[in-house]
Amino acid sequence: MKILVTGAAGFIGGNLLAKLKETGISSIGIDSFTNYYSPDMKEKRVNQLGISEIVKTVDIGNEDELRRVFKEFKPTHVVHLAAQGGVRASKVDPKPYLLSNQVGFLNTLLISEEMGVEKFIYASSSSVYGEGVKTPFKESDQISAPKSLYALSKLSNELIAKHFPVKSTERIGLRLFTVYGPWGRPDMAIYRLLASSLLNTNFELSAGQDLKRDFTFVDDVSKVVLDISSSSDKDLSSNIFNVAGGKPYTIKELLKTMEDLGIHIKVNQKPQDELDLNLTHASTDKIQKFGISVPETTLKSGIEQTWSWINSQSKNDISKWLASSV
Numbered sequence: 001m002k003i004l005v006t007g008a009a010g011f012i013g014g015n016l017l018a019k020l021k022e023t024g025i026s027s028i029g030i031d032s033f034t035n036y037y038s039p040d041m042k043e044k045r046v047n048q049l050g051i052s053e054i055v056k057t058v059d060i061g062n063e064d065e066l067r068r069v070f071k072e073f074k075p076t077h078v079v080h081l082a083a084q085g086g087v088r089a090s091k092v093d094p095k096p097y098l099l100s101n102q103v104g105f106l107n108t109l110l111i112s113e114e115m116g117v118e119k120f121i122y123a124s125s126s127s128v129y130g131e132g133v134k135t136p137f138k139e140s141d142q143i144s145a146p147k148s149l150y151a152l153s154k155l156s157n158e159l160i161a162k163h164f165p166v167k168s169t170e171r172i173g174l175r176l177f178t179v180y181g182p183w184g185r186p187d188m189a190i191y192r193l194l195a196s197s198l199l200n201t202n203f204e205l206s207a208g209q210d211l212k213r214d215f216t217f218v219d220d221v222s223k224v225v226l227d228i229s230s231s232s233d234k235d236l237s238s239n240i241f242n243v244a245g246g247k248p249y250t251i252k253e254l255l256k257t258m259e260d261l262g263i264h265i266k267v268n269q270k271p272q273d274e275l276d277l278n279l280t281h282a283s284t285d286k287i288q289k290f291g292i293s294v295p296e297t298t299l300k301s302g303i304e305q306t307w308s309w310i311n312s313q314s315k316n317d318i319s320k321w322l323a324s325s326v
């Protein structure tokens with residue numbers, strides 16, 4: 001097995017590539033170090049995770065460059081994570097969502113097929129469910145109304161993966177639910193909450209405290225990817241899976257979990273952003289049925305590990321990275 005990870009300087013990709021390296025699986029990563037949030041954080045991430053030598057700077061929008069990497073490395077598996085993230089930012093600057101998330105996705109799938117890659121595992125998102133779907137969200141639910149351009153880009157990835165002609169590449173989509181952990185993204189709530197505690201600043205909360213999220217620890221995502229990559233189950237092909245533990249928490253409960261761990265947050269409540277879903281809650285039935293590891297890290301343990309990581313970084317960097325994102 002030879003795995004190519006796209007978006008490898010990113011939060012999930014960096015953690016995954018480090019795990020693959022540790023497991024002894026031949027793997028490389030590519031990333032274009034976009035400035036959606038601090039490229040300096042991405043540099044430090046790959047350095048500190050010990051993967052700098054296997055991460056190459058490549059833009060998936062550049063088909064020729066991408067093809068060259070595939071030809072050199074000859075991956076049997078591709079884990080496609082490169083994308084422009086963020087629900088709110090997609091309203092302000094839509095272009096990268098179409099270039100990286102649509103054209104980049106198409107290029108990566110097209111070249112995977114061309115080069116005879118066996119498995120193409122790609123990141124979709126819980127945001128595809130939109131509002132009004134009954135909970136827990138099931139992969140078989142009818143979804144029709146994504147709330148943001150970001151969600152639309154992920155839903156369209158699922159449709160491209162379904163309709164793009166198959167020669168030999170199995171496609172498996174992962175609907176990831178609010179992933180957090182060490183080296184987490186500075187535009188996401190858990191990083192911002194912990195950073196505000198570390199830096200002793202007020203936290204501007206633009207979500208209602210009853211808003212609920214199925215938080216997923218990053219190492220659990222790596223486990224799912226490893227299970228799927230190494231599985232010989234042919235029925236996995238063309239499937240889409242929720243990746244979450246199926247135990248959502250309200251923001252109020254999240255703040256309480258932090259408080260109980262001695263992490264004090266000074267919250268400034270603001271009106272909720274209209275693009276945020278009120279609730280995400282995954283059904284884990286399908287992932288269990290296929291014998292894939294269900295995310296099981298408790299919120300308390302995940303927050304403890306993330307807090308410990310944030311304290312291992314300089315306050316100056318944490319503050320700089322926070323300021324680099326929306």
Ligand SMILES: NC(=O)c1ccc[n+]([C@@H]2O[C@H](COP(=O)([O-])OP(=O)(O)OC[C@H]3O[C@@H](n4cnc5c(N)ncnc54)[C@H](O)[C@@H]3O)[C@@H](O)[C@H]2O)c1
Nearest residue numbers: 007010011012032033034059060082083123125176178179
């Ligand atoms: N973190 C979450 O909670 C979450 C939830 C649902 C889905 N996802 C999806 O999981 C994947 C990874 O997310 P993440 O949280 O690690 O985000 P991230 O922003 O930390 O990582 C994505 C990486 O992709 C790279 N990238 C973007 N455009 C590129 C391009 N054109 N060419 C090459 N590289 C490019 C970026 O530089 C970045 O390092 C994304 O597809 C994201 O949409 C994440």
